[in-house]
Amino acid sequence: MNILTRFTLQYAASILLAVSATGCFTGIESTPKITANEKDLAKISGGESNLLSDIKGEPIEEWKPGKRLYVTDNKALMLFGEENNSGSLQGEYLIYDGVEKVLTITGQEVAEFRFHTADGRKMRYRSGHSPEEISRIGSVAIPLTIEETIVDEVRRRLKGSTFYIMTSLWYDMNEHSFNGRKFIPVKILDVKEGNTIYPVRLLIDDGNGYRFQLFMSVGDTRKAPRSFASLLSETDPRLKYPDTPDAVWNNIINGRVAIDMTRDQCRLAIGSPAEIKRRTDNNYLIEIWSYENGHYLMFKDGILSAYR
Template structure:
């Protein structure tokens, strides 16, 4: 192993050993304990909570589904061939009926045609009677996105102005891009996303930079990429009037600097993966550990050493 790569860790160990001489208590805590706060329901939490897939009972012939992956052939059984290329195409719902299985139990056959296509019918079989399928609530077809879901999100979001809460922006393929957080953006379009995050939001910031974010509708706890985790209706800067403009510019760009407070560092980098706490006769010290070897060392809540 390259000894130079070990140097930062060796230096940190030496620093902490000297710092924690006479330590009285050194608990190790997780990210959740870095900042405790009362969780309240916000307008952002409920904004897309009603945007969901429709139940089978709500489907009507002509309902459209965007195919996200050619693996959809697997759910169509003998009605699809290994050579069918359906990714990127649109499936049109034509109907659903109850049928007997080879064991005599009742199953539900859901039929689709492809657009564009050759007129063939693809059948997705669910091993439950149709009454139970209709009564189960929202129904998702694997490897597809219901276009009605995207339409509902588009009606709410298209052309709106928000503040983006993450620096991890995305391109059209959901690859990571370096962006800025807590800055105003305008939504340019809302289109189908991918298997996991069905909504793709294209936006432009106040500098004219365009990017994408992929999200799943629903409340904050439903998915790490929900609307309230990615966007705010109001300027986050207003919550922190004591933070200087210079420090806020660093926070926006995900940078830290000596003499930052713990709150400023948390805003800049997010919650740490792990926290080590200790105290001696002079200081209360904390070490925040992040992925990729990033660490922050605080004395009495003020940043005194970091690797970023």
């Protein structure tokens, strides 16, 4: 049974009607809607946000022939000259040969990066900047590629280590997303190239022999939705909630709510709502948390009293 289908549709409808009708409440008849960022919601952090924040691409002066870039999308074919606009490139490596100064049709001097593939195809990428400009900038980003050195460094730091997972958004080995558990210890089995958006893919064991994947950004991207700190922690999150009963914590790690859980416990279990409404009823504070998927939670003085 879905975690938010405890009530029958008839009972849920009656509750929704009750909480939406202003005539059913006493005290404050109209209060502003409160966002999910209100101060009294518990905050929980992944903690070690700096663990991978220094990882970035190699400075251009350190690029040596043989350096490899992983191609994340076949659209990259359009970047490497008209003669290479066919075939497949996604999932292959571009092997760096060097950089040369060339003239564009407008007479501008630009840096052209030369690569080849394992099957011998020659690839050329014109950066749009002169070699002098690139040297001054210190780096170059080839679109739709991932530097192998970035993945290697993340692997060196994470492989074989155990962390606490902070997200329930897991991916199976076919890269299909599903709801997993969170706040449990997991082991990093390996680190692979990711995709165009998230350059790193973590292969993980959940402690029970089940393997899944996470996609992650790297570098100084602490505000990114899938940075290391948003996915993993070296510290057990439960240490921040020592008074939480075992049964309640089990609900939280499995993404479930139950009657008599607190607001903080519910938020940890299923996340922050899209909208919060407050009203008073016979000296009780009533809160309705609404989620984008149509589910809602109703709290009475901060304690969960109904949900759908």
